[in-house]
Amino acid sequence: MGEELVYLDNAASSWPKPEPVVRAVERMVREVGANPGRSGHRLSVEAARAITEARCAMAGLLGASNPLRVVFTKNATEALNMAIRGLLRPGDRVVVSSMEHNSVMRPLMAERGRGVEVEVVRCSPEGRLDPDDVKRALKRRTRLVIHVHASNVSGCVTPAAEIGRIAREHGAFYCVDAAQSAGCLPIDVERMNVDLLAFTGHKSLYGPQGTGGLYVAEGVDAHLQPLMAGGTGSLSEREEQPAFMPDRYESGTPNTPGIAGLLEGVTFVASLGVDTIRRHETSLAALLMDALSEIPGVRVVGPTDRESRVAIVSIVVAGMDPGEIAYRLDEDHGVLCRPGLHCAPSAHATLATFPAGTLRFSIGYFNTEEHIHRAVSALKSIVAKGG
């Protein structure tokens, strides 16, 4: 085909990565390699330095004044499991939205099996979580409020600061799934009253896969049991897990090459500015939504106003299977996107797109207007042929 691929699957994993990300990973593997901080020699020191820099950069992006509150994990899923399973005990109650990814819902269902009460607050058919509904759900004593910051299906953004305030007023811990927002939406954990925030490195932070983390607010660690224990390079003479941050939650050799790459990804985001990235992505998303809604039989799912969205555009096409369209887009047009349920069955039930799911286009900073035009004209020709 020879034509440049049009990659519109950035919500699954962003691609391409900024060149410094690629170089940092390679350099860490090729030239540094050592175990960070464990051994004290020059290569070990250099590896530990990269991780510390990444921790500081990540804290800066999230508005956390103390970088030690940032724990690195292998992805958002691990971070969400640490938050949910570390915090909840039998008899606890948790309030969650109906727009969640399985990386929230499945650990919650496992906790339900252990005697945790899970109340699901229904979102609107656009995927909006109404803070008043959260308030009503909090009439009964609740340990945790958890929800997705930006939906991976509808792109809908949740008013996190407002819900954080409500959770705080009701004495509940507040956890945010920022897998689709960290890097493309402004986040300030301290101003938003966030107790726990899960992020993933490989989406809007432009890092490699296998990186992510959990922000743990001051004081929350006393309530949050670590899921794993092991070597940390500290307190080696003792056989109990250290109680201090971040070692309490970071056992074993970390993904140093990945985190070195993540540092460059976060640096890329910070140097452009989240607002600049958001402006670019939002204008492409608007272009895409406008063009798609002119195609007969196409319905764009989720909110129509730009401000309530990240650059994720899900559609349904009357009488056509999303999987079939995605296959044709890839095979015949080199346009890559994602069909189906996107690991979020409850979100699709909310949006009335269950069980067929949607066709999801997700935009990243490296996309251009040209990509949008190519995707739209490819889709038009597939829809015209009727599959």
Add this chain to the structure above:
Amino acid sequence: MSATPRSVILFESVTAAFMAEKVLKAEGIAYKIIPVPRYLSSECGVCVRIDEADAARARAVLEGRVAVADILPLRHEGP
């Protein structure tokens, strides 16, 4: 051997040691990250060596920014 008196700053975690490095670098205090000498007991395997003359200033600039476990004079060991 030129025997400039040195001190070591001890921390509870590797992360704290490297956070301290950033502060010392920004403040223009000369330092080196070294493994913790065997005769000392520390919670973390690495520490930061500085000139003893800088010890008070190092303590002051780290105050409130990075938790320091201890600052001790460094004894010369071995050959």
